Amino acid sequence: MSRRQHKRDNVHISVSAKFIASIVAILLSLPVVLIGLQGRGDLESFHNRILNEWPRFPLWEDPKKYFADAKLWIDDRVYPIIQLSVFRTELLLNVFDRPPQKRITIGKNGFIFLNGGTESTVFSIFEEVCINSHRESVAADLRDALATLQAYSKRSGIIFDVVMVPTLPTVYGDYLPESVPEKIRGACRERAAGRSPLIELSRNSAGRFCYPLLEMNAARGDEAFFPKANFHAYGMSMKVVRDAYLSARGLAIPTHERLEPGRFPAEILTMYRIVKNIPAYRFGNDAIHEYKGAAMVFAKRIKDLFRAPKIDTRILSCSTAPNGETVFMLSDSFGTNASEVFAGAFRRLLQATSNNMPDSQAPILLDRVKKMEHIDRVILLVEESNAGRIIDWARAFGDSAD
Template identity: 40%
Template sequence: MLHISRRARLLACLMALALLVPVAGLRLQTTQQLEQFHRRTLHAWPANNAFAGDPVAWFRDARAWLVDRAYPIRHAAQWRRQLLLHVLHTSPQGNIALGDDGFIFLTGVDENTRYSIIEGACINAHTAEAGAALRRALAQLAQYSERSGIAVDVVVLPTLLTMYPERLPNSIPQIYRDACAARGRGESPLLDVAAPAGLHYSFPMAELRAARDDPAFFPQANWHAYGLSVKVARDSYLRQLGLAPPSTEHLKRVDKPSEILLMHGFTLLRPAWQVDSDTVAPDASGNDAFRAAIADLAPNPRFITYGWKNSTPLRAEKVLMVSDSYGQLTAPLYTAAFSSMVQITANDFKNTSVPLLVQRTRETRGVDRLILLVHDGGIYRIFGWASALQRSVLISIEGAH
């Protein structure tokens, strides 16, 4: 007769409870939390009638459903990242690179495409073909500006990858480190592009490189430009417009969480320069009206916009900034030169929606100036937006005839 000791029974019960936790804890996590963690839509539970047709596929789909939701998947992943970063002093995720002297680089969109961002910012954006495409885009935008009566400016901002390539760790493949180093030396067709008459184009790599030695300048663990780096880029742009930097701004040295690590649940402080303005303030009502006017164009109801107003503008102009995510932190500093601004992060919008964005904004609040702003790896967005804007004025001319 088999005898199972009390200790063995206790251990078996504890093991059963441990195996039950991933299922028992399912309700402790919301679908929204899990989709933010996985950065995609969760797998659906397979239809019951699918079992008879293909049992193997049914169990595979059921397993995928459970793997997406197993508790505590989010906490376990975070504990692992904490161990990697704070104990082993290594990158907590494959698309994040820990560089020299506290620098942290975002090199890819996710772990499946861990070098997609560095390839775009250091290689794809700076080919001869990209330079030629930018010249065509600027010519198209100049035509749009002349036909529409709206001033158009293009601003391209360098990233941490092209600003501080010597800080990249050796774990980054040599092809990317060499490409980023070449951009840092000023080897880029984007620097040789001249704007046609009636249009301004700014790629202030030289000005930013000249001021980069301050560790709080960019700052050194952010994906987006912030603070003093934005001000230096903005001042370079204003000089093209014949404007001096606003005298109503103040710099304040602060410690801010690393933006890159904060996106993954870590708080690691790094120095930064914060730019405060006496005259620029959020414009909630203006932003609400702007969102209402363009909401039907958005592919995602959580699209990002901001509104800003300026009580003492250098120019009495209403501005629309269409940008990638770099526009979110730069828009308030650019508003310091103008009467008001609405900014939209248009990454997910169709190129053909951009002319409608301008039209709706013009009808709702007026548009004197259109600023198209991207980081260097997003230069291709300018090509698509420019083509769509030019096409819109050509169609309107044909329609008039």
């Protein structure tokens, strides 16, 4: 081959082939070119996390990591990931009666359960809420934790109570499908039948530890009691939890509250941007007032204790509260719904969701809250898979100076 041949084209490409190739190239590039059409906020809400960033180091420093990071950036944003996800979910749910991801379990009688935190931890939530949290060893650790909290309570002059909220798989464990391994299903059925060492602990703690599984089981016949596709207790189920706690503690239960039946978006499906209304009760109390501005100030004051910039806090007061105390509720994500319901029972309630806070920071957080307001009572509220968090918090309070 001559030098001239080598340098110039030795490939003949017809005009029609070039035209087709151009069209194909343009169409293929659309998922990346159209990334700009999607808002960052929208994508973050879809992924339910902060988006991956473009690599901030030179390519030659670590090319493999550079391309891996760039790939994550693209994967988060490729168009139309949101629309495709919604379409696929609707197709799977409505046509094939199948969950959109493995971490979702479609139960009997219209129940939809979240079984794992991620796709690589399928059934981990079921294992935690139905098996691990109900071990005798966990009950023993909780008993020790309550003793530690009691000691701290005496030192600080603040009452400490623990509320553990039963979840959908334990209250309705008998509605899990056969695709769930029998070991897990059997354990969940046990809970639904009201068998757990935590019940005994709850009974013998004079209300300082409340695990209202039996009360929830008694009320579960109402179709809207615990919304069938919710991970978090809401409305009537949360009110049952609160009333069980108040009566165990000998505190007055508020009257003049409403439970309005209706149909509300299924929480687990909204993760996939599917709006499907299901029966639920909305809790109502006209005497409750929420201070959103003050809650933002509160969040700013405790920001440095958290690993992520987004902190969920609430401050509420109730003019007709039967108990005149100011309460601080330290919770997991169940606290967001719980705070509204618990607020009806107390003069004032401050709540912080601790999911992004190391457990060891709990005493410092309480100190900050005490500098803002006088606190009479602390309620540590978690769902049952977070029993470990109660134990860690108690340890942290026990180790703290005050």
